[in-house]
Amino acid sequence: MTAVFICHPSQEEGKLGKRQNKKSNRKISGTNMSAVIPAVSKLSSRIIRILGCNPGPMTLQGTNTYLIGTGKKRILLDTGDKDVSEYQQTLAEVVNSEQVDIEHIVVTHWHHDHIGGVENIFGSIASQPKVWKHKRDIEDDVDEDLPKQIPISWLSDGQEIKVEGATVKVHHTPGHTTDHVVLSLLEENILFSGDCILGEGTAVFEDLYTYMLSLNRILELNPDVIYPGHGNVVEDPMKKIQYYIAHRNQREAQIFEALRNNADKQMNEMDLVKIIYTETPEHLWPAAANNVNHHLTKLTKEKKISCTSVEGENRWQYYPTPSL
The missing domain is CATH 3.60.15.10 (Ribonuclease Z/Hydroxyacylglutathione hydrolase-like)
Known part of the structure; x- marks a missing residue:
């Protein structure tokens, strides 16, 4: 009503x-x-x-x-x-x-x-x-x-x-x-x-x-x-919540894959946004970059990628780990 x-x-x-x-x-x-x-x-x-x-x-x-x-x-x-x-x-x-x-x-x-x-x-x-x-x-x-x-x-x-x-x-x-x-x-x-x-x-x-x-x-x-x-x-709350969880896991997988596919490069958040958020309007890219940064922080803590400061800017790179 x-x-x-x-x-x-x-x-x-x-x-x-x-x-x-x-x-x-x-x-x-x-x-x-x-x-x-x-x-x-x-x-x-x-x-x-x-x-x-x-x-x-x-x-x-x-x-x-x-x-x-x-x-x-x-x-x-x-x-x-x-x-x-x-x-x-x-x-x-x-x-x-x-x-x-x-x-x-x-x-x-x-x-x-x-x-x-x-x-x-x-x-x-x-x-x-x-x-x-x-x-x-x-x-x-x-x-x-x-x-x-x-x-x-x-x-x-x-x-x-x-x-x-x-x-x-x-x-x-x-x-x-x-x-x-x-x-x-x-x-x-x-x-x-x-x-x-x-x-x-x-x-x-x-x-x-x-x-x-x-x-x-x-x-x-x-x-x-x-x-x-x-x-x-x-x-339909349960479907929405499950989508949110799956979406974040998917984003993390996309970020990790983008870094692995560019293993010879050190990349910043916006480099990754341009690869991953291809259907997102550009004025929303800063918000997307913020989310990417959080995924990168998590992946760095898990030692799945490396982070280096280049001229005061953080850059990330795929960090290969030996197979078990």
Whole structure:
């Protein structure tokens, strides 16, 4: 069921009707997106999805934020980017229409397109919500998009947050970031996957090893449906998760094979991207190079390839090992 709300324009973006038509049919160039996501969708009796109105190459149609619960007090999962007036106005309309209060804001991870809107929502759309987030592993890391004046409550693995009609359980799933969490909605066996699993394409990550562990953990949760941080609803979660795992294993095999086929060369990430990501638009190559780098780091640790610094740039080469 799709609600009637739309993402409003800022004043400089023209009249509402024109903006509405552009927004409803918007696709992001180069992402091969087929799904058009409404600004507001009632996904179940407990879940309303509000699109973050921040489309882009890395955010797809925009950040998915979710209002969860059936009673007066609700949970808001993720908050989109900072200072996106369209999103703030749409969220306010939904809150007012439903006649609810946001009691908890839960942030899946520290990236700006998930945490940035906290400052806009706290004290305005939501008067005094409790803001939840998992700690990052490195103490010196600072979540720059999280205002210091807003108190943060730290999430823990296995924790449950309850409002009327909804209980969400926290699962720490590092890999995309060290603080990343996914949440199970226990009443419906639904998983909110943040950026660990997307509705379209595959995710980027900071650490491949922990990311693979997190994918396997989600596989064990066996959700009926996945509501991702970007992209449309994943109706066949097990197939999607298994694809992600197989895809990463396939990518690693492709990288290793490319190095072995060019054993006389020292190659950087972009050299490998041009060989492997032949069907990926060039503007997405930097993200692909980041993923390749993580595979290379893993393969280097396993002593399957060698890494040499050439004029300050890492280069990798096939490292033949003796047969057993």
